[in-house]
Amino acid sequence: MKCPSVTSVVLLACGSFNPITNMHLRMFELARDHLEDTGQYRVLIGIISPVGDGYKKKGLIEVSQRQEMARLATENSDWIAVGFWESMQPDWVETVEVIRHYYDTLFETQQESDETDTFEASSPQNRSDGPQVMLLCGADFLESFGVPDLWKEEDIEEIVGDYGLVCITRSGYNPYKFIHKSDVLWKHRRNIHLVHECVTNDISATHMRRALRRGQSSGNLLPDAVVSYIQQNNLYSAESEQKNGDVVLEPLQRNSGDTRAEGFTAAAARTEVLADVRVSSCPPSDCAVFDFDRIKYGVS
Numbered sequence: 001m002k003c004p005s006v007t008s009v010v011l012l013a014c015g016s017f018n019p020i021t022n023m024h025l026r027m028f029e030l031a032r033d034h035l036e037d038t039g040q041y042r043v044l045i046g047i048i049s050p051v052g053d054g055y056k057k058k059g060l061i062e063v064s065q066r067q068e069m070a071r072l073a074t075e076n077s078d079w080i081a082v083g084f085w086e087s088m089q090p091d092w093v094e095t096v097e098v099i100r101h102y103y104d105t106l107f108e109t110q111q112e113s114d115e116t117d118t119f120e121a122s123s124p125q126n127r128s129d130g131p132q133v134m135l136l137c138g139a140d141f142l143e144s145f146g147v148p149d150l151w152k153e154e155d156i157e158e159i160v161g162d163y164g165l166v167c168i169t170r171s172g173y174n175p176y177k178f179i180h181k182s183d184v185l186w187k188h189r190r191n192i193h194l195v196h197e198c199v200t201n202d203i204s205a206t207h208m209r210r211a212l213r214r215g216q217s218s219g220n221l222l223p224d225a226v227v228s229y230i231q232q233n234n235l236y237s238a239e240s241e242q243k244n245g246d247v248v249l250e251p252l253q254r255n256s257g258d259t260r261a262e263g264f265t266a267a268a269a270r271t272e273v274l275a276d277v278r279v280s281s282c283p284p285s286d287c288a289v290f291d292f293d294r295i296k297y298g299v300s
């Protein structure tokens with residue numbers, strides 16, 4: 001019997017990581033288990049890429065500190081590491097460019113190790129050799145594709161069409177419904193791996209920052225080394241939470257040309273509406289696999 005080929009995968013998670021939480025680390029484990037369970041993939045490494053300060057998100061502390069926390073959180077992992085390239089760029093970098101960067105770097109490495117030197121540059125979807133870079137995210141990230149002026153259509157098309165996405169469900173979001181309603185996501189649904197997080201939780205960096213600035217415990221939801229680093233450097237306060245408070249998020253500014261704070265407020269309000277799609281329904285019973293063609297989930 002012919003052995004089905006196994007694709008090597010690099011998982012890339014882009015985000016603020018302000019600070020990194022245990023859920024961020026769990027996200028990688030859930031994604032790896034899910035992909036490897038299919039028998040079609042082998043996950044080689046996971047990369048955490050903290051966004052640069054130029055992203056200008058409210059309450060975003062310096063990237064050197066977010067990086068250090070991510071480094072501490074992953075120092076004992078044998079497969080998850082921090083990617084520094086994104087934050088070393090002078091300006092905020094579109095996510096698709098970060099993915100391209102890691103894809104190109106891996107491709108070059110593969111090329112160098114190839115003796116025959118017969119490789120030709122080809123687009124990711126046409127390449128059967130070498131590892132595939134997949135974007136790893138939570139359902140809120142996926143649903144942010146629907147926020148006007150936040151993402152370029154062509155970037156979404158490239159991310160899901162050429163590279164692929166692994167999305168972890170998150171309380172308050174319904175990625176099944178979101179994909180069903182989006183033409184581009186539906187078209188590329190086979191490249192979107194939805195992983196159902198069976199342990200319902202509402203862990204977020206926002207909750208952690210709130211607890212920390214109020215002097216409360218992080219309730220074991222942050223790695224110990226990260227808690228110590230935060231305490232030693234007195235990182236989260238009412239003041240740090242106000243950082244970028246009156247600035248427009250860089251992607252919105254870039255895509256809409258709007259530098260006014262009201263522009264951001266309007267977009268933030270749209271985000272709220274999006275989050276309102278909140279449907280608690282998860283895939284019926286199967287926690288690991290969701291087959292769009294097999295399961296009907298009553299979307300209007």
Ligand SMILES: Nc1ncnc2c1ncn2[C@@H]1O[C@H](COP(=O)(O)OP(=O)(O)OP(=O)(O)O)[C@@H](O)[C@H]1O
Pocket residue numbers: 013014015016017018021023024027136137138139140141168169170171201202203204205206207
């Ligand atoms: N509890 C969670 N469940 C699923 N995905 C999550 C969870 N927490 C974070 N993620 C994902 O981790 C990635 C990085 O997210 P991010 O740094 O924004 O963390 P966050 O907890 O959402 O922080 P914040 O509250 O500041 O937005 C995103 O893709 C996000 O969707």
Ligand SMILES: NC(=O)c1ccc[n+]([C@@H]2O[C@H](COP(=O)(O)O)[C@@H](O)[C@H]2O)c1
Pocket residue numbers: 014015016017050051055057093094095096141150151152155251
């Ligand atoms: N157009 C884009 O490429 C685009 C838009 C918004 C956010 N992002 C990225 O998504 C991530 C979002 O992080 P947060 O969920 O912490 O805001 C960041 O890495 C950011 O750079 C990319």
Ligand SMILES: [Zn+2]
Pocket residue numbers: 140
């Ligand atoms: Zn977030």
